[in-house]
Amino acid sequence: MPEVVLNVSNISHFYRAASGFWGRRSVRALDDVSLKIHRGEIVGIVGESGSGKTTISKIMMGLLTPTSGTVELDGRSISEQSRRDIARRIQFVFQDPYASLNPRQSIGRIISQPLKVHGIGTSVEQAKAAREALDVVGLSSRIFDAYPNQLSGGQRQRVAIARALILKPDILICDEPTSALDVSVQSQVLNLLLDLRKEFDLTYVMVSHNLSVIEHMASRVAVMYLGRIVELNVSEAIFSAPVHPYTKLLLDSAMTVAPGAGIPDMRITEELRENLRQHPPAITSFTPA
Amino acid sequence: MDSMLLDIEKLNVTIDTAAGPLKAVQNVSLRVAKGETFCIVGESGCGKSITALSLMGLMPKRAKRRAERMMFDGTDMTTLGESGMRRLRGNRISMIFQEPMTSLNPVFTIGQQLTDVMRAHSRVSLAEARERAAFLLNKVGITNARERLGQFPHELSGGLRQRVMIAMALMCSPDLMIADEPTTALDVTIQAELLRLLRDLQQEFEMGLVLITHDLGIVSRIADRIAVMYAGQIVEDGTADEIFGNPLHPYTQGLIACIPSPDHPRMQHLPSIPGTVPPLIGGLKGCHFRERCPYAMPSCMEEIELKGHEAAHRYRCILPAQTSAAHAKMAQGEQVHA
Amino acid sequence: MSDQTLEYRLADIAPPRRNYRRWLTHTGLILGGTILGIILIMAVLAPFIAPFNPYEQNLLVRIVPPVWMDGGSWEHPLGTDHLGRDYLSRLLYGAQVSLLIGVGTALISGVIGTTLGILAGYFGGKVDTVITFIITARLSMPVILVALAVVALAGSSLMIVMTVLGLLLWDRFALVIRAATQQIRNADFVTASQVQGCSVFQTLRYEILPNLMNSLVVVATLEMAQAIVLEAALSFLGLGVPAPLPSWGLMIAEGKSFILFDPWLITIPGVLLFALVLGTNLLGDGLRDVTAPEARN
Numbered sequence: 001m002p003e004v005v006l007n008v009s010n011i012s013h014f015y016r017a018a019s020g021f022w023g024r025r026s027v028r029a030l031d032d033v034s035l036k037i038h039r040g041e042i043v044g045i046v047g048e049s050g051s052g053k054t055t056i057s058k059i060m061m062g063l064l065t066p067t068s069g070t071v072e073l074d075g076r077s078i079s080e081q082s083r084r085d086i087a088r089r090i091q092f093v094f095q096d097p098y099a100s101l102n103p104r105q106s107i108g109r110i111i112s113q114p115l116k117v118h119g120i121g122t123s124v125e126q127a128k129a130a131r132e133a134l135d136v137v138g139l140s141s142r143i144f145d146a147y148p149n150q151l152s153g154g155q156r157q158r159v160a161i162a163r164a165l166i167l168k169p170d171i172l173i174c175d176e177p178t179s180a181l182d183v184s185v186q187s188q189v190l191n192l193l194l195d196l197r198k199e200f201d202l203t204y205v206m207v208s209h210n211l212s213v214i215e216h217m218a219s220r221v222a223v224m225y226l227g228r229i230v231e232l233n234v235s236e237a238i239f240s241a242p243v244h245p246y247t248k249l250l251l252d253s254a255m256t257v258a259p260g261a262g263i264p265d266m267r268i269t270e271e272l273r274e275n276l277r278q279h280p281p282a283i284t285s286f287t288p289a
Numbered sequence: 290m291d292s293m294l295l296d297i298e299k300l301n302v303t304i305d306t307a308a309g310p311l312k313a314v315q316n317v318s319l320r321v322a323k324g325e326t327f328c329i330v331g332e333s334g335c336g337k338s339i340t341a342l343s344l345m346g347l348m349p350k351r352a353k354r355r356a357e358r359m360m361f362d363g364t365d366m367t368t369l370g371e372s373g374m375r376r377l378r379g380n381r382i383s384m385i386f387q388e389p390m391t392s393l394n395p396v397f398t399i400g401q402q403l404t405d406v407m408r409a410h411s412r413v414s415l416a417e418a419r420e421r422a423a424f425l426l427n428k429v430g431i432t433n434a435r436e437r438l439g440q441f442p443h444e445l446s447g448g449l450r451q452r453v454m455i456a457m458a459l460m461c462s463p464d465l466m467i468a469d470e471p472t473t474a475l476d477v478t479i480q481a482e483l484l485r486l487l488r489d490l491q492q493e494f495e496m497g498l499v500l501i502t503h504d505l506g507i508v509s510r511i512a513d514r515i516a517v518m519y520a521g522q523i524v525e526d527g528t529a530d531e532i533f534g535n536p537l538h539p540y541t542q543g544l545i546a547c548i549p550s551p552d553h554p555r556m557q558h559l560p561s562i563p564g565t566v567p568p569l570i571g572g573l574k575g576c577h578f579r580e581r582c583p584y585a586m587p588s589c590m591e592e593i594e595l596k597g598h599e600a601a602h603r604y605r606c607i608l609p610a611q612t613s614a615a616h617a618k619m620a621q622g623e624q625v626h627a
Numbered sequence: 628m629s630d631q632t633l634e635y636r637l638a639d640i641a642p643p644r645r646n647y648r649r650w651l652t653h654t655g656l657i658l659g660g661t662i663l664g665i666i667l668i669m670a671v672l673a674p675f676i677a678p679f680n681p682y683e684q685n686l687l688v689r690i691v692p693p694v695w696m697d698g699g700s701w702e703h704p705l706g707t708d709h710l711g712r713d714y715l716s717r718l719l720y721g722a723q724v725s726l727l728i729g730v731g732t733a734l735i736s737g738v739i740g741t742t743l744g745i746l747a748g749y750f751g752g753k754v755d756t757v758i759t760f761i762i763t764a765r766l767s768m769p770v771i772l773v774a775l776a777v778v779a780l781a782g783s784s785l786m787i788v789m790t791v792l793g794l795l796l797w798d799r800f801a802l803v804i805r806a807a808t809q810q811i812r813n814a815d816f817v818t819a820s821q822v823q824g825c826s827v828f829q830t831l832r833y834e835i836l837p838n839l840m841n842s843l844v845v846v847a848t849l850e851m852a853q854a855i856v857l858e859a860a861l862s863f864l865g866l867g868v869p870a871p872l873p874s875w876g877l878m879i880a881e882g883k884s885f886i887l888f889d890p891w892l893i894t895i896p897g898v899l900l901f902a903l904v905l906g907t908n909l910l911g912d913g914l915r916d917v918t919a920p921e922a923r924n
Contacts, residue, residue: 042556048476049447061822087824100815104837113833114823152565153333160819167823182332183503187547187561194556209477216549217556235555253481255506257548259533263485263510 005203006037006060006090006171011069013055013227029055030066031227037171042197042204044218044235046211046250051224053207057173060205062086084118091164095176097156101148107134108144111163118167133162136199137192154185158192165196173205178213190217211254215239223247294465294497295321295344298358302336302343305351311570313339313352315521318595321465321514324495326488328508328529330544331518334566337501340518341467344499345384346374362464380410383458385451387470392454393442399426399453400438407460418460425456429486448479455487465497473502484511505548509533517541520577521569523595527602537597537604540578576606584608656913662906666899670722678704679713681720681873686711690889705895708881714892717873718899724874725855725903728789732854733847735793740800741843745831747801748808755805762801770795771860778866785868788861792854800846807842808835841915848911852904859900875900 011033014026030052037043047053058064060071062078071078078086094100101110112130115121121129131141137158148156157177164172177193178186190213196202208214214221214235221238223231223246231244242248252264302314314336321327329337343354346366359366361377369377378384386392394402403425404418413421419438426434429452442450451471458466468487472480488511491498502508508515509529516526517538525538536542543562553559564581567573575590576582582589588607597603650656685707692699693706693714705714747758777791811817812835820830859876861867863883868874875896882892 048478063818063821082824083821084824087822092819092822094815094819096815100819102816102834102837104840105833113820117820117823117825117829154565163819163823182566183505183544184332184547184562185565187549187559188563190549191558191561194558211477212549215551215555216553216559219556239551249478253478255477255481255484255504255510256550257506257509257533257545259509259529261510263488264481265485 002039002041004036005039005074006205007072007075008033008035008037008056008060009070009072010034011056011059011066011071013052013059013064013066028227030059033069033224033227033229035222035229035232037203037205039170039203040201041219042206042217044214044221045205045207045224046209046214046221047224048209048250050226052227053224054175056224057092057175057205057207061090061092061173087114087169088118088167089169090171090173091167091169093157093160093164093172093174093177096180097153097160098148098180100160101156103148105147106144107146107148107151107159110148110159111166114163114167120167129166130162133166134159136165136196137162152185153181154188157181157185157189161189161192161196165200168200170201171203171205173207175207176209177206179208179210186213193217211239211250212256223250292322293320293360294323294325294362295319295499296358296360297344297356300340300343300354300356300359302339302348303353303355304339304349305353306570308570310572312521312572313569314343317516317518317523319516319523319526321497321499323464323497324492326491326498326500326511326513328512328515329499329501329518330503330505330508330515332503332544332566334520334569335518336521336569337518338469341384341469341499341501344467345378345382346371347378376410379406379463380461381463382465382467383461383463385454385458385466385468385471387473393450395442398439398441399445403438403453403457403460406457410461421460422456425459426453428459428490429453429456430482431456448475448483451475451479451483452486455483455490459490459494462494463496465499466491467499467501469501470503471500472507473504480507505545517544520566520573522577522605523603524578524606525602525604526595527597531602535602537602537609538578538606539582539584539608543581650917653913653917655909656917659906659909659911659913662902663910666722666903666906667726669719670726673716673719673723677713677716677719679716681712681716682871684710684712690885690892692889693891693895696891706891708878708892709885714895717878718875718896721873721875721878721896722899722903724785724868724872725858725876725900727785728792728858728868728874729851729855729903729907731789732792732796733851735790736795736797736850737800737843737847739794740797740846741804741839743797744801744804745808745835745839748805749812749827749831749835751809751812758801758805762798762805765795765798768795770857774857774861775864775866778861783861783866783869785872788858788867792857796850796854796857799850800843803842803846804839807839811835811838845911845915848907848914852907855900855904855907875903 011030012028013030015029016026033052033056035043045053045056055064059066062071062081062083065079073081073086073089105113108127108130111133112126115126115129120126131144134141134144139155139158139162143151143155148159151159174193178189181189193204194217197204204217206214206217218235221233221235222229223238223244225246231238231242231247238247239251242251255264297320298318300314300317301312304311304313317340319327329340331337339348339352342348343352348354356367361382366374366377400419400422403422404415407413407418407421408415422438423434426437431437431449431452445453471487472483475483484507487498490496500511512529514526514528515532516523517532517540518524519540525532525536525541532541533545536545540562543560546560547562549559562581567577567580576593579585579589593605593607595603595605688703688707689709689711691703691707694701694704699706703713703715705718707714708717743758743761747755774791774795778787781787817830817834820834825833858867858874859879862874862876863880865880867876870877878896879893879900882889882896885892
C-alpha cells in the first residue's frame, strides 16, 4: 500500500454555541475522527448535514484548528507548518463556484493569484501559466480577460479547479464539487477530475452527500454520522455489503434512477433512526491498513 | 378530454430584459389528470420553474404570459383576472417551494400561518381551522401536533418546516398541488420520507401533483407522466415507462446516461453532454439542443414540432429511430460523438 | 478529448469589453457627469476665462446687477458684489474652492473610515467592539458645533477647514464599509484566498477591497456633497475659508444683508451650490449602477 500522505488522528472539535445564562455551551462537531489518506487514492466522505464532513475537510486543510487531535502532512503536524507551505501541498475546490470566485477579478487574475501570492515567476510567466492551466481544464484561453459572471456554472468550476492546480499540489480536497451544477455538467466535471488525477498524480478527498457520485469516484469511503466515522471501507464493500445500520439507511434512501421502483419506504427506518439516536454509532468496519 | 384537471395549450412566457426579450417558456402544452403525478424535468434555466409560476399566475415583473388555452377543472384561467386567481391559489391549487427556510414567515407561529391560509378562503371558525391544522400536521408525520401549532418556524428543523409547508398546502384540500424542487435543500434520508409522504397524501386526497425537479432519480420513481424541458421547450413527454424505457430525444438520452450509476465502470469517464445550455435571449432557431447534439445535421436548423401520440409519447426531434439505437450503446457507457 | 474540443467551440465567449452603452443610457449618470464636468472646467479654466481679478475691488461699480436685469451691462455679465468685485470671476474661482473642499474632505475621511471599517468588519470580536465604540463616540459629536469650535480656535484656512471636515465626516464610510466587509468576510472566495496562502493584508487588498469599491464610490460622493454644504455653512457663519477667498458659501454669507433689494447676490451662488451637490449625488448613484460587474453583461 502506498505511503500515507495525510494522517488525521483522533480529531475532536467543539463549536462554541451562543452563551446562555449558565455560561457557554459547546456543540460537538467531531468526535474522535481518525483517517489515513494514502497517495493516489480517492477517499470519499459521505454524510448528511451536521455529520461533520465539512468541518473535517476544513481541519485537513488547516483552515480550522481542532479542539484536540492532530493532522499530519508527510509526517509533520500541519499546525507547525505555515499556511503557505500547506497551500503548496493541499488545495481546495469549493462547492459553489458562484461564491468561490471573486466577482471583481478577471479569470486570468483569479487563476494566477496563487503564483503572485507565493512570488513565483514574473507577471508574464504567471499569465502564461494561467493560460496553460485554462487549457488543462478544457477552457479556451479566450476567457482569460472575462469576469466570473460571464461564465456558466460548469465553466466557473473548471476555473476554480485550474486555480487549485496552479501551485501543483499533491492533494485536492473537493467539497461537494458538483452539487451546485446541473446533471449534464456534473459528468463533465467528474470526468475532468479523473483525467487530472492521472495526469498530475493527484490524491483526492471528496466530500459529498451524493452517494452515486462517491460510488463512481471513490476508491475508499468514510461514512460520517453525528461527528463520527461510522463505517470506513473500500468503496465496493461499502456499497455492496454495508455493515453499519446508518450506512444501510443512507443507501436505502438514495434515489437512483430505477423506473417503477417507487419511493423507498422510510417508515421502517424511522425506528432505525430512533435506534441510532439512542445508541451512538461506533466504527464497525475498517480497511486493513 | 374533459376529465383533465389542468389543460394548458401553447403557453408562452416572455421576460423583458435589458438585453432583449427572453423567451423563457415556448409553446408548452401539458395536461394533468386527477390523481396523476406529472413531473417536469430539466436543468437550471430550462424554464420549468417559470412554467409553474405562470400556471399559478405568479410571475416576475416584466414577464408576459400568452396561451392558447389555460383550463383548470373546466374554468378558463386566462379570463379569471387577479382576484379570481387569488381565489384559486392556496384554495384549489397550492404550491410548495424549494426553500423551507424562507417560505415561512418568521414572526408568526406555525398555527397562525396554517389557519390564516384556510380562513382567507373559507368561512370557518378559528377553532375549526386549528382542528384541521392539527389533523394535517399529524398527517404529515409531525408528532405533538398541538404543541407545534404554537411554535415559530425557527424552532423547527428544515425537514419539519417542509412538512409544515406541505400541511399548509393541504389546508384547503386542493385539487392540484404544484411542488417546485420540494426536497432539494434536504438530506437524502429526509427527502425519501417526504416524497413518500407527498405521494401517499396525493393518492389519499386524489390530488393532481405537478412535481418540478432536476433529479431524474426522483422522477423515475414517482412520475406517472413526464415532460422533459430544455431551453424553454418541452423536448419530450410521455408516460414514465416510455421516457425511461425508450427515450427518443438525444437530450433525454444524454441526461439519463450521464448520471453516475453502478452500471458505469467505476473511476472511468461518464458519458456527458458537451457544452452548456444556450442563452435564451434573442431567441433560438430550429432545434434548441442542436449545438450539443451528437446527431445534429443541417435540417435541424428548421423549426421542429412535437411528434408522436400525445397520450403515450411525444418528442421534438427528426431522428428518433437512429437515436434510439444509439442510446442502447450510450447506456453501456460508450461516448457517442458526431 | 473530442468532448473537450467540442466544448471549446461552445464555450466560446465574446471577448469581454465593458459595455459602454450602459454608461451612455444612464440618465442620472450623464446628467450628474455633465454638471460636475462643467463645474470642473469652470474651476480649472478660471485663471484664463475670468474677465477680472476676483480680489480686485472697485467701489465705483458696487452692486451692479447682472446683465439680464435693469442696469446690467456686458462688462460684468453677472454683476458685481458690495465691494465692486466682478461676480462671474469670483464664482469661477469659487468653484475651485468648493471642489477642493469636497475632494479633499472625501479623501481624508475615506482613508480613515475605510481603514477602520475594514478592520472592524474583517476581524470582528474585540477589534470590532473598540472601533464601534470610536464610531459611536464620533457620532455623538455635533459636526457643525465641533467644526465651528475647532476653526474658531485654530484659525480658518482652506487646509484647516478641509482637515477638520475630513476628521469629522468619516463615520458613514466606517459604518458602510464595516457592514459590507462583514457580508463578504465569510464568502468562499475569501476562504479560497486563505487556502492559497494569502496573508491577511493580501486578502484585504485583493479580495475584500475590490468588492467594496461600489460602496466606496457611493459614500465618497455623498460625503463630497456634504462637505461642500458644510463648508458653505461654515463660511456663512463666518468661520469657513477666510474672507477674500471666493467661496460660494462665503458669497452667500456676504450677500445676506442685501437679500431684500438684491436677491440675485444670493440666488446665483445658491443655484450653483445646489447644482454641484445634485450633480455629485447623481454621479455617485449612476456610477454605482453601471460599475457593478454583476450587471456588466
